[in-house]
Amino acid sequence: MNNMDLLWILLCGFLVFMMQLGFALVETGTVRTKNTINVAMKNLIDTVFSIIFFWIIGFGIMFGTDNFGLIGHNKFLIDGLDLEENAIFFFQAMFAATAITIISGAVAERIKFTSYIVVSIIVSAIIYPIFGHWAWNDTGWLKELGFIDFAGSTVVHSLGAWIGLAGTIVLGPRLGKFKKNGKIKYFAPSNHNFIVFGVFILFFAWFGFNAGSLLKFNFSVTSILLNTLLSAVFGGFGAWTITLYNKEKVDVELFSFGIIAGLVGITAGCYELTIAQSAFVGFVSAYVMHYGDQFLVKKLKIDDPLSVVSIHGFAGVWGTIAVGILGKLPENFTRVHFIYVQTLGVVVAFVFAFSLGLILFYFLFRINLLRVSKKHEVLGLNRSEHNAKLPWVDTIESIVNIMKTGNLQKKIHEERDTEVGIVAKFFNHLLVILRDKNAKLTTSNNNLRTKAYYDALTGIHNRRGLYERIKDKILNPNYCLAILDIDKFKLVNDTYGHDVGDEILKELANSVSKKIRQNDIFARWGGEEFILLLKTKDLQVAENIAEKLRIDISKTEFPTVKHITASFGISSFKNSEQSFEEVFKNADKALYQAKENGRNRVFTF
Numbered sequence: 001m002n003n004m005d006l007l008w009i010l011l012c013g014f015l016v017f018m019m020q021l022g023f024a025l026v027e028t029g030t031v032r033t034k035n036t037i038n039v040a041m042k043n044l045i046d047t048v049f050s051i052i053f054f055w056i057i058g059f060g061i062m063f064g065t066d067n068f069g070l071i072g073h074n075k076f077l078i079d080g081l082d083l084e085e086n087a088i089f090f091f092q093a094m095f096a097a098t099a100i101t102i103i104s105g106a107v108a109e110r111i112k113f114t115s116y117i118v119v120s121i122i123v124s125a126i127i128y129p130i131f132g133h134w135a136w137n138d139t140g141w142l143k144e145l146g147f148i149d150f151a152g153s154t155v156v157h158s159l160g161a162w163i164g165l166a167g168t169i170v171l172g173p174r175l176g177k178f179k180k181n182g183k184i185k186y187f188a189p190s191n192h193n194f195i196v197f198g199v200f201i202l203f204f205a206w207f208g209f210n211a212g213s214l215l216k217f218n219f220s221v222t223s224i225l226l227n228t229l230l231s232a233v234f235g236g237f238g239a240w241t242i243t244l245y246n247k248e249k250v251d252v253e254l255f256s257f258g259i260i261a262g263l264v265g266i267t268a269g270c271y272e273l274t275i276a277q278s279a280f281v282g283f284v285s286a287y288v289m290h291y292g293d294q295f296l297v298k299k300l301k302i303d304d305p306l307s308v309v310s311i312h313g314f315a316g317v318w319g320t321i322a323v324g325i326l327g328k329l330p331e332n333f334t335r336v337h338f339i340y341v342q343t344l345g346v347v348v349a350f351v352f353a354f355s356l357g358l359i360l361f362y363f364l365f366r367i368n369l370l371r372v373s374k375k376h377e378v379l380g381l382n383r384s385e386h387n388a389k390l391p392w393v394d395t396i397e398s399i400v401n402i403m404k405t406g407n408l409q410k411k412i413h414e415e416r417d418t419e420v421g422i423v424a425k426f427f428n429h430l431l432v433i434l435r436d437k438n439a440k441l442t443t444s445n446n447n448l449r450t451k452a453y454y455d456a457l458t459g460i461h462n463r464r465g466l467y468e469r470i471k472d473k474i475l476n477p478n479y480c481l482a483i484l485d486i487d488k489f490k491l492v493n494d495t496y497g498h499d500v501g502d503e504i505l506k507e508l509a510n511s512v513s514k515k516i517r518q519n520d521i522f523a524r525w526g527g528e529e530f531i532l533l534l535k536t537k538d539l540q541v542a543e544n545i546a547e548k549l550r551i552d553i554s555k556t557e558f559p560t561v562k563h564i565t566a567s568f569g570i571s572s573f574k575n576s577e578q579s580f581e582e583v584f585k586n587a588d589k590a591l592y593q594a595k596e597n598g599r600n601r602v603f604t605f
Contacts, residue, residue: 005216012212016094022201029194034380037388046100050124054096062129069141099160105306106164113385147345151213153268153319161313166357173303192252199256210270227270231282235262238286261289265319272327285315458509461523477573480542482532487565487599489528565600
């Protein structure tokens, strides 16, 4: 390795490290706001743990020497004295971190943070290095068969996707993703701009990912870079054509993921294929990604929040097999044999990674370390896993809580000198206006209620008010019903005028209201008729009360006419099945008898 080769490897290592930032932005933008901090932290934490354990054990397993092409047995815990080896480790450690990050997207929004750390350790220390040894170590059995995966369409991307697929299956879908009626709920991304920015960073960093895998700097680098570039843009172009075919607008996620799929697809053959072949691989990768994702979600009901399996898994498989279909034949290889070797490699990767992934995730499930509780999932992993809050989320939750409870007395916290604080201030101002409007509306409703349920002349319940008062009461057989009717009231109106009649009605209502008991109900039925609901089962007690009222009325001095009399008809509920209307008819019959017998009398039925 000369100095230029060393510089190139290190620069490409820097670029590959930036893929962590790209993936973090894409994931943060794609998940819901309540989980953005959690996925960002997962990208940060898997960088830490994957590199630590890749140094301790993974690098030795992957690039150490062996006798059977299965696993390395030296180069553990490298001491840094071999300066050329340091550069290789630095570059390869970035790849290991990338493989883990891919898993993060598939299990997003419902995995425990501690569980994800365990997954990062196992994958970086064992699963990824073992398959990497098979495919990339000079003595690895797949490498010796002629398997070609130049920069890791299968070794890095598909491997991570298959482990992620195992995770999604064991974890199960996010709450509410699949409805009982068969509908699939779409969870809107928190920030579409972050998705786009993340793709730009991944696009840029991928040049280091692919071109750095040459591990030297010569003119072949230009071919790798150009193939990577063309495949990526044709991946985006393919995604755009899908929107045309489906007569949809250009979807941010589909278009962005199409570019990433193009990058994944060309990673295996960026050194083997021509420019035209690379463009074709990128274009097809977008279709493989899109329809693969539709199959997983709609047919298999697998919830993959970031379409990891389709982008990195299916597109990675396509890109790896495409090397066998389109690439230059190795010496002594037929086309069929080349395709067979490439297909064998992707099948082995799937069986190996998916099986170990299932075992790993199922073990975490059995020890109750895998999935967060339903309460925490609803609350969001930002808060439940990291006790971290986003001001916007808290403000929105406060607004939603006020809307749900209808409690306009609450106030949202106003964070000074911030955009969310300004929004909170204006919302609080709106709450003050709503409280005032609500108070006026309550007053207005009370006034309307008074007009609707109370007699405007006498101030006591009207007929509608009486029905409203008794609708929730079990009257029978706890009440007796009395009808009070003013004798010869038409003659009073005809002789003295309706004004005098109205005064008599008001005075009578006022007088009777003062004399009845607290649990009795008094209402104007209409005209000169009044209803008394007396809380007693005993007809004799009801008759005594009515008789006393009759005497008081006859002795009371009214304006102008001086004295009036009133007749009473009383009935009671004979059994629990009798309705108010039936008892009223009976009381009315008793009232008729009182009038027939000379008026100013109390009769019972």
